Amino acid sequence: MSAQPTAVVLLSGGLDSATILALVGDQGYRVAALSFRYGQRHSRELDAAEALARAAGAERHVIIDLDLRAYGGSALTDDIAVPKGRSEDAIGEGIPITYVPARNTIFLSHALALAEVTGAADIFIGVNALDYSGYPDCRPEYVAAFEAMANLATKAGVEGTEPVRIRTPLIDLTKAEIIRQGVGLGVDYGATLSCYDPPAGGAMVHCGACDACLLRKKGFAEAGVDDPTVYAA
């Protein structure tokens, strides 16, 4: 029997990456989880990521300090108001102000470094093309281009060892399908944090009105699964 392969998992502490973590564990991978302190408005999602990695028995959890505020240009890292109470149509339209320039590219580049030093051939990222159609770096064609680049960027590309694969098991799923899958794998969604702008009142309280909260609420409702989230509104 060959050794257990290692997978790098980009872990934000949110619903999607928690589901990925469970999927990857279920498939028998050893997990090297990777999170970022990137100047987001709140760091509660990092606390959630740490707890999730621990609970999943991840072999390694690297948290990289990365101050994306130096560039500016996003409501997630700047003093720009996070939009609240938007309609579903508005959420699906255009590039949202919560888009962080080149964020997934930066995150995947770091994952590539971690994959190279841990010998992992698989990098998992919880991007989703349905709910986040406005984010250019959540599209399948982007992911494929990153993978092609990655295989020229690293030792594997020169030495002809196993190619790197960017794995996006959630890319075509609705939030409801993701939640149903996660529930089947025993994910504790009460331990995940999606909110862009969590209010005071407790580590895991969600605002209930930002785009991420609205998609989360709707996902649980459509999945017919009890939503364990505490929403302020």
Next chain:
Amino acid sequence: MSAQPTAVVLLSGGLDSATILALVGDQGYRVAALSFRYGQRHSRELDAAEALARAAGAERHVIIDLDLRAYGGSALTDDIAVPKGRSEDAIGEGIPITYVPARNTIFLSHALALAEVTGAADIFIGVNALDYSGYPDCRPEYVAAFEAMANLATKAGVEGTEPVRIRTPLIDLTKAEIIRQGVGLGVDYGATLSCYDPPAGGAMVHCGACDACLLRKKGFAEAGVDDPTVYAA
């Protein structure tokens, strides 16, 4: 007449990126320079980068803190000895221990973020396929793949605005050719630092024996240009 375009320049403080900075200025770009404090053994090259950016009149110089030591695997960031006194053949062969996993991919990803927020369509990087043939992420096919990915990653890819170009004007030049070009543009090479392992004895002193120093010495000799560098050996 259209407004002066902005270029993002990856600036290490070494000979190659100083030449790029001069080239870009000569071509009439406004410069947004980008450097990294990435856990390299010494930060003197950052001091050099700051002085070079100032002297070149760069409009903006962003220095990103980025601890690549978290991944390990390179003599430039770990407690692995930097090789000294290697032959030219040895330098050209295989992937050197000074290769930092996915470094150019990480650097270019950050440059892409800076390009997006400054509206720059051109990202300049001083990679060189001749002297650094052992680095997978210095090859033209890698650069082309990064560019293709970048144009799917950002708003430009969705909104159809001007595509991003990864510009590598030094990629096919020998070190001697780079130096001759820089001298023609008035680059002060005495203000650049190439050494992987600079010894005590002054901010700009080079060890004279690591791969980078050997290539630098040879470049000046072949260019027939007085070498302003202070070498310890």
